[in-house]
Amino acid sequence: MTFLSLFITFFQIGLFGFGGGYGMLSLIQHEVVTNHHWMTAGEFTDIVAISQMTPGPVGINTATYAGYTALQNEGASSFLCFLGSCTATFALVLPTTILMLLISRYLMKYKDNASVRLVLDSLRPAVVGLLAAATLLLMTKENFGSPQENAPEFFLSVGLFLLTFIGAKFFKIGPIKMIVVCAGLGLLFMRN
Template identity: 60%
Template sequence: MIYIELFYTFFVIGLFGFGGGYGMLSLIQTETVVSHHWMSSAEFTNVVAISQMTPGPVGINSATYCGYTAVHNMGYNDTMAVLGSATATIALVLPSLILMILISKMFLKYMNTRAVKSVFGVLRPTVVGLLGAATLLLCNAENFSLPSVDPWQFGVSLFLFAATFVGTMWLKINPIHMICASALAGLILLY
């Protein structure tokens, strides 16, 4: 049954999804697009875009939309798809809730020990790797087009990517301003 698969899949993602929502994106894409074929790569790209635009953590938002899309794509009605959203969201959050309750007191007691510092010393580069993987997975034809398909959209996409990167990284422009400016540029240049 789809709900049991959704629950198990997103529970495992929640259990091993270090680095927050962006770190989970590569895990979510692998499970929903590659392993289970619940949605296409283009649908996943739309899920990520919607998840970033709506308030809340991107990982939880992605789970919510993926749960809905997975059940909807299986041919169920909208009410059943909403249940898929709830299933995926609860499953993703549940491991963190359980772990935080169990380790909150122990962490405060042992956070300055050598073992805990060693574990976090290894987890930090792992999180950066997960974030890099999520970034690279989103560098696809659905987001940038292809020079052979639409050279203008490909060029505009690369320009906006580079401008946003430089603007946020070195010029320290507020990311919200960059999103609004990019949306306006896309409207003007690609409409």
């Protein structure tokens, strides 16, 4: 039954996940953590971190790891977990593939149509909103710690967040360099 739920859930996310992988993160988190309870918020955060570090689109990578983790948390075998990964990934990509095949044929023909322009222009703010929601949903105690429980870890996390934001926004430092620098600083300062 979990396979059917995985398929339906990730098919819907793929169908309504405008804005690419980062836009999908808030939808994925809501479904896998809040709605289906397939994993904890901490596990989801780890999945997003791994998805960003591995090659490929973050949304598809997240679906792959989420499908695996959902079945792993139910005690399934490695093979069934692998099938869970395949199910979630296929379901996420399927609606996009179908829509792109249908839309690509007509988009070039009607791209200058006023109604089509209006729809595309209206989707832009929605995409920005989904990206903002994904960012805010990841600003949790699991990611930043708590000043009451571990003040040095909390302030280091906030510092790394600000360093990454400033480096990417103002100095145009690439994400790979930022990940390496932050991982190094995390190793250096969070040693026990």
